[in-house]
Amino acid sequence: MLKEVALASYLAAASTFLLFGLFLFARNGGQLRRLALGVACCINAGWAILLVVQLFLPSRWPVLVAVFESLRNASWDVFLLLLIGVFGKDRRTTIFNANRWVLAVAVFYAVMLACTLSVSWQNGYPVLAGDFIAVTVLRTGAAILGLFLVEQLYRNTLEVQRWGIKFACIGMGVMFAYDFYMYSDALLFRHFNPDAWVARGFINALAVPLIAISTLRNPRWSLGITVSRHVLFHSAALFGAAGYLLAMALAGYYLRIFGGTWGSVIQLAFLCGAVALLLGILFSGVFRSRLRVFISKHFYSYNYDYREVWLSFTRSLSSKGPDLETRVVEALAKLVESPGGAVFMVRDDGSFDTAARWNCAAGARADPANAGLIRFLEEKQWVIDLTQHKINPGHYGHVAIPAWLSDYPRAWLVVPMEVHGRLLGIVMLAQPRSPVKLNWEVTDLLKLAGRQAGSYLAQQQFATELMVARQFESFNRMSTFVVHDLKNLVSQLSLLMANAERHKDNPEFQRDMIDTVDFSVQKMRLLLHKLSRKDSAETSQPIDLDALLERAIRGKSAAEPKPVLTIEASGMQVQADWERLERVLGHIVQNAIEAVSPKNGRVEVRLARDGAEALVEIGDNGHGMSEEFIRRRLFKPFETTKSAGMGIGVFESREYVQALGGTLHVESVEAVGTRFFIRLPLLAPVKAATTQLQEETSESK
Numbered sequence: 001m002l003k004e005v006a007l008a009s010y011l012a013a014a015s016t017f018l019l020f021g022l023f024l025f026a027r028n029g030g031q032l033r034r035l036a037l038g039v040a041c042c043i044n045a046g047w048a049i050l051l052v053v054q055l056f057l058p059s060r061w062p063v064l065v066a067v068f069e070s071l072r073n074a075s076w077d078v079f080l081l082l083l084i085g086v087f088g089k090d091r092r093t094t095i096f097n098a099n100r101w102v103l104a105v106a107v108f109y110a111v112m113l114a115c116t117l118s119v120s121w122q123n124g125y126p127v128l129a130g131d132f133i134a135v136t137v138l139r140t141g142a143a144i145l146g147l148f149l150v151e152q153l154y155r156n157t158l159e160v161q162r163w164g165i166k167f168a169c170i171g172m173g174v175m176f177a178y179d180f181y182m183y184s185d186a187l188l189f190r191h192f193n194p195d196a197w198v199a200r201g202f203i204n205a206l207a208v209p210l211i212a213i214s215t216l217r218n219p220r221w222s223l224g225i226t227v228s229r230h231v232l233f234h235s236a237a238l239f240g241a242a243g244y245l246l247a248m249a250l251a252g253y254y255l256r257i258f259g260g261t262w263g264s265v266i267q268l269a270f271l272c273g274a275v276a277l278l279l280g281i282l283f284s285g286v287f288r289s290r291l292r293v294f295i296s297k298h299f300y301s302y303n304y305d306y307r308e309v310w311l312s313f314t315r316s317l318s319s320k321g322p323d324l325e326t327r328v329v330e331a332l333a334k335l336v337e338s339p340g341g342a343v344f345m346v347r348d349d350g351s352f353d354t355a356a357r358w359n360c361a362a363g364a365r366a367d368p369a370n371a372g373l374i375r376f377l378e379e380k381q382w383v384i385d386l387t388q389h390k391i392n393p394g395h396y397g398h399v400a401i402p403a404w405l406s407d408y409p410r411a412w413l414v415v416p417m418e419v420h421g422r423l424l425g426i427v428m429l430a431q432p433r434s435p436v437k438l439n440w441e442v443t444d445l446l447k448l449a450g451r452q453a454g455s456y457l458a459q460q461q462f463a464t465e466l467m468v469a470r471q472f473e474s475f476n477r478m479s480t481f482v483v484h485d486l487k488n489l490v491s492q493l494s495l496l497m498a499n500a501e502r503h504k505d506n507p508e509f510q511r512d513m514i515d516t517v518d519f520s521v522q523k524m525r526l527l528l529h530k531l532s533r534k535d536s537a538e539t540s541q542p543i544d545l546d547a548l549l550e551r552a553i554r555g556k557s558a559a560e561p562k563p564v565l566t567i568e569a570s571g572m573q574v575q576a577d578w579e580r581l582e583r584v585l586g587h588i589v590q591n592a593i594e595a596v597s598p599k600n601g602r603v604e605v606r607l608a609r610d611g612a613e614a615l616v617e618i619g620d621n622g623h624g625m626s627e628e629f630i631r632r633r634l635f636k637p638f639e640t641t642k643s644a645g646m647g648i649g650v651f652e653s654r655e656y657v658q659a660l661g662g663t664l665h666v667e668s669v670e671a672v673g674t675r676f677f678i679r680l681p682l683l684a685p686v687k688a689a690t691t692q693l694q695e696e697t698s699e700s701k
Contacts, residue, residue, distance in 0.1 A: 002198060003055055009201030010055075014048035016208040017041045024215070033082050037215070040075035041208075047072045048201060073142045073179075074109045076172060080149035081105075083165070084156065108145070112138040133187070140183040146176035164218035171210030178203045309335065313449055317456050324460050325356030328453040329427055332415060333358065335445060337432040342408070345425040345457075350374060352402075352426070360430060361409050372400050377416040378423045383443045383450075384414040413438075415446050417454030424454045488590055488649075489520045496558045512557040519555035526579060542573045542683050543581060545614055549607055552586045560598040563589055569609035573683040576660050584656050587649040588618050588676050595622030595674065613662070614682055619675040625668040634666065 021041030024034050047068040054065055115135045150173045157165055182196045251274075316331035317324070329341045340359030344352035350371050354362075376382075376399040386406055389396055405411065410431040417424045427450065436442065496516055503509035546567055553565045574581075592603045606617040625634065635654050657664045661681045668674035 002194060006198040006201070007052060007055055009198055009205075010048045010051045011201075012205040013201040014045045014052065016205045017048065018045035020208050020212060021045060033079070034215075036075075036079045036082050037211070040072075040079050043068065043071050043075045044204065048204070051201070069139075070109055070112055070142075073139075073146065074105070076146060076175070077105060077149060080146070080153055080172070083153050084149065105145075108138075108141070112142060136183055136187045140180060140187060143176045143180035143183060147173060147180065150176065161218075165214050167210040167217075168214035171207035171214075174210075175204055175207050309445070313452070317453065323356060324456060326358050328417075328457065329356060329358040329360075329429075332427050332446065332449055332453065333429055335449060336413070336429065336436050336442060337434055338412065338429040339431075339433055340410075341427055341429040343425060343427050344405075346374060346423055352405075355425065360428075370402055373402065374423050377414075377426065378418065378421065381416055381418055381447060383416070383438075383446045385438055386411050386414060388438075413446070415450045417450045417457065419451070419454045419458045424458055427453070486524070488587065489523055491590065491594070493517070493520055495560070499558065499560060509558070512562075515554055516556075516558040523555075540575055540577055543576050543578055545572050545574060545607055545616070545680075546570050548578065548582055549585065549605060549616070552582050552589060553605060555586060556589055556593060559590075559593045561593070561596065561601045561603055563593065563603040563605055566604065566606045568607060569614075570607075572607070572609060572614045574614060574660070574680045575683050576680070580656055581660075584653040585616065585618075585678070587653060588678075591649065592618055592620035592622065592674070592676075595624075596620045597622075609682075610679060612682055613679045616678040616680070617675060618678070619673060621673040624670040624672050624674050625666075626670055627668075630666055630668060 018041070021038045021044075024038035024041065027034075047065075050065045050068055112135070115138055150169050153165065154162065154169045178200060182193065182200065185196060186192045313331050313335070316327055316334070319327070325343045325345075329343050333339065333341050340357075342357040342360045343355040345355045347353055352370055376397065377384075380397075382396065384396055384399075384401070386401065389401055390406070393399075401414075405414070405428060408428055408430075411428055412431045413429040415427040415429065417426065493516075496513055499509070500513065549565055549567070553563050556563050589603065589605060593601075595601075596603060601621060603620045604618075606615075606619075608615045608617070635651055654664045657678055657680065663677075663679045665677040665679075666674065667677070
């Protein structure tokens with residue numbers, strides 16, 4: 001019964017592959033890949049036919065069957081290599097070094113064919129071939145190789161073009177996966193499973209329609225292959241781990257057989273130790289580094305995938321985490337598999353300052369004698385190999401390397417960070433985990449990366465300097481306002497002293513003088529308080545404009561002429577800082593007093609309501625201002641017509657009124673007078689009552 005099923009199985013495989021191969025030859029159109037697929041299908045059909053003949057004549061043609069078994073696997077591998085692009089004209093775009101890879105595949109199949117022939121010549125095919133371990137291991141390896149190539153084809157094909165090859169990958173992957181299952185089972189049990197061998201023909205026949213669908217979708221088999229070192233690295237690690245586990249399983253099997261009573265225990269202990277060793281290797285930084293260097297050296301024309309390298313480098317510099325200097329060392333070190341390093345920034349006196357270290361022990365203190373090294377790096381912009389410099393100093397123009405730099409533990413490279421022709425700093429990198437050849441490609445990448453890192457560090461320095469400058473600007477601006485307030489207080493006291501001799505016997509003047517002095521003392525105390533405390537933030541609260549204006553006018557009561565306050569609408573409140581709003585209104589009133597004649601001048605202050613706004617009008621009959629002066633100079637900071645003025649009072653007034661949501665408008669006529677109109681949004685009655693209730697509640701608590 002099993003013989004009849006095997007006959008149907010392999011006849012199905014032979015007929016389907018033969019028909020599909022003939023179709024490909026008939027519709028070839030001069031396409032190399034279609035021709036290779038047709039050859040693979042015909043070899044697969046011949047292999048299946050020979051197995052059918054072997055069912056009836058088991059003693060005939062064992063050598064020919066073994067040859068077709070190897071040719072079948074090799075033909076599919078060649079087709080996959082053609083799709084991946086090993087034999088393409090542009091070798092730099094392939095994922096492998098073509099010559100070395102083809103040579104390795106040819107050697108592998110030659111060894112497998114030799115071993116297979118030696119066994120098949122003596123024992124026949126396929127049952128007794130399992131007695132020879134080497135043949136089974138090699139055929140298992142051939143299945144793993146096929147799966148690896150299928151996986152590489154799918155992963156490295158552009159995503160938009162995967163629809164054209166996904167069914168072919170499924171079909172070929174099923175064939176290789178089934179071979180892996182059958183041969184690994186034979187390797188463990190030392191004989192082929194007859195049921196698995198019989199079903200193999202049907203499994204191969206099922207792959208034909210899947211491959212045919214991809215052929216119809218992609219008749220020219222022209223694919224866009226993307227280069228991915230990341231995928232190749234993980235695939236190599238994956239298949240390396242699979243081969244290692246297969247070898248360890250085989251060794252454990254023999255330990256169990258020859259271990260006697262302790263065989264099972266020894267096998268379990270051995271397998272656990274093998275898995276632990278594998279995990280240690282996979283998580284080893286040295287192993288991963290050596291694997292990356294090996295792949296770049298032997299499978300690619302260039303050492304780096306520059307797109308991935310630059311994206312990763314830029315991402316490292318701009319990501320969050322430790323300070324920028326540490327990220328610079330880490331990003332540069334990853335380019336050459338270096339485990340650590342340090343950044344040294346150039347000071348103004350020509351010395352180096354240690355800015356950051358990454359996985360690097362502290363070295364000697366940097367000395368200031370570095371002028372020669374700085375000049376050399378600014379002129380040449382070379383990457384200096386410290387080990388090469390010790391052997392041949394003339395290679396770098398006999399430049400003197402400071403002892404504190406060369407004596408760093410495992411010091412290897414010096415990478416300059418140059419910005420606009422000036423050396424910003426250097427990066428010292430430690431010896432790499434695996435040997436890295438320092439050729440032109442590596443040095444050019446390091447120089448370019450050093451300039452990029454230098455631009456980031458320079459930008460950070462400029463941002464820090466700008467922040468400090470803004471802090472000084474803020475401090476200077478605050479100092480300017482304080483000086484301006486002090487100037488106003490001095491002006492009031494000076495005016496008071498000027499009138500004291502004339503009105504010293506006047507009781508009313510004496511009362512005004514006491515009020516003015518008390519007001520000035522309170523203002524100076526407030527200024528000292530603001531300068532001394534750390535938190536000088538303003539406090540916004542509901543303010544009664546009646547009380548505020550009365551207090552501001554009372555502070556000017558000793559002036560000549562005395563301001564006159566008229567309140568047309570009382571009970572209005574605004575949300576503002578009391579001290580600052582009082583300073584704004586007091587400054588405008590003071591300007592009005594100084595603009596008029598003491599004898600016949602008038603300064604009038606009026607408080608009225610204008611819809612939802614409070615209107616404060618401050619007018620005088622002084623010398624006035626021209627329209628051009630109002631437009632060009634009045635609100636410009638540090639512009640003044642006063643001999644001792646600061647030129648910031650009106651500027652500050654308008655800025656604060658606008659911050660409160662109000663407006664400040666000026667009308668003036670030369671030799672007639674000036675009027676300031678200040679409009680402030682009123683606090684809604686409900687909101688004011690709620691705010692007052694909250695304040696009373698907090699006070700009671």
